[in-house]
Amino acid sequence: MFLTRFRVNTARPASRQLLSSPQALHAAVMSSFPQLLPSTPDAPRVLWRIDRNAAAEVMLYVVGPDRPDLTHLVEQAGWPAAAAAGTPGWQTFQYAPFLERLEEKSVWNFRLTANPVHSIRNREGVPTKRTAHLTPKHQLGWLLQRQDASGFRVVTKPADRRHTEHGDEHQIIISDQRSLDFGKRSTDQGRRPNRVTLTTVTYNGRLEVTDPIALRRILTRGLGKAKAYGCGLMTLAPVE
CATH class of the missing domain: 3.30.70 (Alpha-Beta Plaits)
Structure with a gap:
């Protein structure tokens, strides 16, 4: 790699x-x-x-x-x-x-641009629809729901620096939300391009490794949807 x-x-x-x-x-x-x-x-x-x-x-x-x-x-x-x-x-x-040097309980700064989505059904009997999370609270929840299976834990702030009523107890910043809308080229020359719409955000925070094997898989295979469009790549940097 x-x-x-x-x-x-x-x-x-x-x-x-x-x-x-x-x-x-x-x-x-x-x-x-x-x-x-x-x-x-x-x-x-x-x-x-x-x-x-x-x-x-x-x-x-x-x-x-x-x-x-x-x-x-x-x-x-x-x-x-x-x-x-x-x-x-x-x-x-x-x-x-x-990747081989990653160890359990080691702590790293991380950056991830992702497409945080969930599936909803507007009414009974209709298929579910993939919908973007648009608020920082739900965008953070999307990441926290995936951290255990992905081999890491987002580090929390010290108790005296937490403001749980504002939902900022984790060492993370969510920024650079972008709404993308573009035509997807078709292999059929006679067809009009399909429209692709997605929302991306960037997570900057600190994590602790809980499962090095699972985290290596995320670092090389990505996290979430829309990987072809610049989402899913997590990178780590040493904590200064």
Whole structure:
């Protein structure tokens, strides 16, 4: 497994076009793996995420089974002249050694962009409909419902810093809620694109590892829905 980081040159028009289309960005990411074969149910999948840290600092993170070649992204949305002069256009790291070092009860900062949804039925006799959680309380609840099976526990604040009446007893911030609406290309040339609508949020918080094996699976296979559109990739960073 490999973890790759690519900084997007937001001054380029092509970059803005890519960032506005999750489907186009997904296609660009998948094109980075020339050896990738059709996935089997147990095979690692490709995950990606956009981090908008500042107006001029937009980072693309990719986790995949092979070392990617992002030359086309450098040419389209990076700094090609700098790359030609010898400055790498992206950084790729071996991910397996880090994953193997994860231990039970270790504590990490984490970031996750996800599509928190639930299924509801408006009335009896009709199929359930997938609906987005729109409030921070329910978005947090979505994550907490999945933490045990995912091998981690979101760390709670010290007792003297909790304000349970406001629902902020956990060390987590939920931000950057985005509503996406775009056309999904069809393989049938005669059909109009289907519309895809989804809501994404970013979780920044602190977790404790409860099951390293389960957490490694989440870090390499993703959490939640809409993984093809930049959701599900969780990354960890040391606690300072």
